[in-house]
Amino acid sequence: MFSKTCEYALRALIYITQQTKDGGKIGIKDIAVGIDSPEYFIAKILQDLSRKGFVQSAKGPTGGFYLDETSLNRSLAEIVKEMDGDKIFTGCALGLKECSETHPCPVHHEFKSIRNNLYRMLQNNKVGDFVDRLDAHEAFLKK
Structure with missing residues (x-):
């Protein structure tokens, strides 16, 4: 990951x-x-x-x-962003350049909740x- x-x-x-x-x-x-x-x-x-x-x-x-x-x-999310960037929190699960609410990839909606939960967990842990x-x-x- x-x-x-x-x-x-x-x-x-x-x-x-x-x-x-x-x-x-x-x-x-x-x-x-x-x-x-x-x-x-x-x-x-x-x-x-x-x-x-x-x-x-x-x-x-x-x-x-x-x-x-x-x-x-410092939150674990800050460290992850510093080391790997924020793509894990914002990027497409399939690596598409254009994936959004209006132009979703096949797994966008499911992955969005996983991404958000991961970010929340890392942000809440210092x-x-x-x-x-x-x-x-x-x-x-x-x-």
Whole structure:
């Protein structure tokens, strides 16, 4: 559904949130292991997310990644839009360039409700919302 880049970005931000909830920071190697991601790939993703303000980083021996209050309150929909664009929320299920209420593809009306539900679910869930479920082992970020 999402690009690999977007999947890793979502997993990394949620993982960083869980691992730094007590005010610490976490390094790239630990993030890569924690979400089962290639280290180089997640480093590039986090560099991009840091530049765009979705995650914060500090250099030095006690450095690493963490999320500030603003980042913790970002919706998953914002991250998806940043990484993959908004086509998943607005595009045609069949990839047609012109698909609308007045010129629908064969699955337009059914897919529209799926699209809207997906957007609503991602918009209503913030990056910081998952720590308790992860800590209780009710949800997982790694195989």
